[in-house]
Amino acid sequence: MHPSYDVIIAGAGPVGLFLACELALAGCAVLVLEREPDPDSPLKRLPFGLRGLNAPTIAAFERRGLLDELAMPAPLAHTAGVPGSRPGGHVAGIQFSIDDVDTTQWPWRLPDAGAPTRMAEMAALERVLARRAQALGVTIRRGAAVDAVRRHADGVTVTAGGATFAAAWLAGCDGGRSAVRKALGVSFAGTEPAFTGYTVSADIAHPELLRPGRNLTPAGMYLQSQPGYLVLQDFDGGAFHDSGERPTRAHVEALLRRISGTGVAIEALHVATTWTDRARQAVAYRSGRVLLAGDAAHIHAPLGGQGLNLGIGDAMNLGWKLAATIRGKAPDGLLDSYHAERHPAGARVLDWSRAQVAAMAPEPGARALHAVLRDLLATRDGATYAAGRVWGVLQRYDLGQPHPLAGRGMPAFAFDDRSAVDALMRAGRGFLLDFSDASSRATLAGEYGIAYVPASAPERLGTSCLLVRPDGIVAWASEGRDDCGGLRDAMARWFAA
Ligand SMILES: Cc1cc2nc3c(=O)[nH]c(=O)nc-3n(C[C@H](O)[C@H](O)[C@H](O)COP(=O)(O)OP(=O)(O)OC[C@H]3O[C@@H](n4cnc5c(N)ncnc54)[C@H](O)[C@@H]3O)c2cc1C
Incomplete structure (x- = not known):
């Protein structure tokens, strides 16, 4: 059967829909197959559908111009708060205060960046993403549960809702009980639940x-x-x-x-x-032409609200890499960097949830641990560490680059003129941001077909130049002017000349 689509995505949850948007933005033909005929569910509506968004997710939605579209509900009357403090989140049910967080410990963030937390309603999020996906040309078929997957040398055939579909690639975003993952036979390794x-x-x-x-x-x-x-x-x-x-x-x-x-x-x-709180993770996020993202790749306790954030991070990371591969514009190893970057990010979240469960169990050892945690979270360093984990501020890909910004999201610099950067981010394109106007860099950017953006901003965290990937991650950063060697290597790693 001749592939009619570049990519089939199983599952129209938030991760499948966001991935569909990313792929369509890069010009791919995408079909989303969703099991449920109706997207509506009381569990997606408030108060159950309330989801906390962390820094990388907020940045991802901001980059793609989606943040304002998300109707954020007024904070629910949350009685867990300590009177007089501004709740920043919780660890094992112990709240920490925004006022105790010392953001100066995060020199890679802008000093006035504020607390990166926002709330979203699942139903609203899926609505916004489905609308955007369709506007970008994605086909969404509901009432089509993927029940069989066949792999060929040059593509994948999928059976869903009694029909057969073919594509060059398949992404399993079909939740924790993923039919795609099971069809692949990829091991889902981890730990059994406590509760x-x-x-x-x-x-x-x-x-x-x-x-x-x-x-x-x-x-x-x-x-x-x-x-x-x-x-x-x-x-x-x-x-x-x-x-x-x-x-x-x-x-x-x-x-x-x-x-x-x-x-x-x-x-x-x-x-x-x-x-x-079962905590499991697919041992491989890629198997040939099939990829896994979101809950299909990892499950864990929802304590502290990390699963959606982790899944949106997967989709943001995977979208541009898969699209570049499909267009024949991917350097060697680009698609495999998806697993290399996202599997460790998932493993950290699984351990974070395990640590919380261990401290919540109704037994004396756990109670003692909980009391210690409570004391630590009341300190400035404890609250700062917790915020770094819960808000996703500590998240960094190991790109083997020494600069503290490399592997992290590009800070939201207050550019004198932000139109060029915004347009490139909205379009899902990488770029070379130059605060020092070095013409040699512009030439190099041209060789790789990367937009060169001369910029100025009142605070640039000491940097002179940053190479930014389409997912907003800083691939390389420099504080000097004569560094085209390192820049050339970074360009070649992420972009095809
Ligand atoms: C109580 C609770 C609170 C939570 N709070 C937070 C929070 O505050 N912050 C946070 O980040 N995360 C939170 N999470 C986790 C978060 O909701 C999930 O991690 C997130 O929904 C995963 O998105 P997904 O798209 O990967 O999977 P899902 O949302 O599960 O979507 C998968 C989709 O695939 C469809 N599907 C399933 N099987 C098939 C098939 N065979 N064929 C086609 N389609 C299929 C499903 O119908 C569904 O639409 C919470 C979870 C729970 C349970």
Whole structure:
């Protein structure tokens, strides 16, 4: 069967849709196959659909001009806050304050960059991304569950919803139980869960019996974000979730009573879904012409909200590399750098979630660890470390470059004229940003077909020149003028002459 598309993407979740946008932006023909006929779900709407976005995700949406389109809900009445402090996030349920974060410890960020956290609603995010994907020419087929994958030397054939589709490449963005990953036989390595988590919407008689905020108790954890909206953790080794049973009103009521130590009653159960802290990661993000991204490549506890951010990071990293490969414009090894960069990023998040679960278990060792964490997070260094992890500010790809900006997202410099940089970022193109107007660099950029952007900004963090990849990552940075050798190597690594 002749491939009709450059890429088929399995799954129209946020990661599949964002990847579709990135590929279409670079001129690829993309088909998205989505299992569910209807994108709407109460779990994607507030309050359950609330998702925290971190610095790399906010930067990705900003670069592509999407941030303003995302209707951000007003912060939910979050009772977990410490009075008088500005919550910056939490670690194992322990909140840290923005006011304790010492941003001077991050010299690669602009001094006035602020706290990079924002909220988004899953439903709104998917709507915006689907609209953008379609505007860019992506075809989205809903009610088409991918159930078979066949690989050929020059492409992939996929069966979904009783029809067969062919493409040169396939991306599995079909969530934690990914059919694509299973069809590939790629091992999903990791650790088994400690708990079953519950997300619940219910009519509760006397919700005031429950304490506000996130409560670790001798039997587990409960959080009432607003009356009737609950998150529970029952340390049953994930047994209830894995049994496949659906949580009933009686089950949730008994569980809530046991965990909260109250006699609270549930009058009606509206929504109840379960999840676990199972932490697994695909050992390979690429197998020939098939790639994995998002939850299809990694799953972990949603503590501290990292999964969506990790998946958007995958898509931002993969999109331009796959597009360059398809167009025959990729230097050797470009596509394999996707796994090399994103697998370690995923592994760090899995360990971050494991560390939190270990400190939340209802047993004495964990309680002692939790108390130590609480003390540490109340210090400036502790809060700064936590913010660096939770906000994604510490994220850096190891590109083997010494400059502290290399491997990190380009800072949002306050350019005197930002139109050229904005236009290139919106178009998903890399560029050479020069604060020192060195003509030799312009010539080199021309050799590689890279836009050369002379720029000025009041604060440039000591840099004179930066090579920026299409995903906004600084591939190379310099503080001097005579460094075309290093620049040439960096150009050749990321761009085809
Ligand atoms: C309670 C909770 C709170 C969370 N909070 C946060 C947060 O604050 N911040 C954060 O970053 N992350 C958070 N996460 C994690 C985040 O929601 C996920 O990591 C994210 O949705 C993953 O996106 P995805 O597109 O990879 O997968 P999904 O969102 O799972 O989308 C996969 C899509 O593929 C479709 N699909 C499945 N199988 C097939 C098939 N065979 N063929 C075709 N289509 C298929 C599905 O229907 C779905 O539309 C939270 C998760 C939970 C459970």
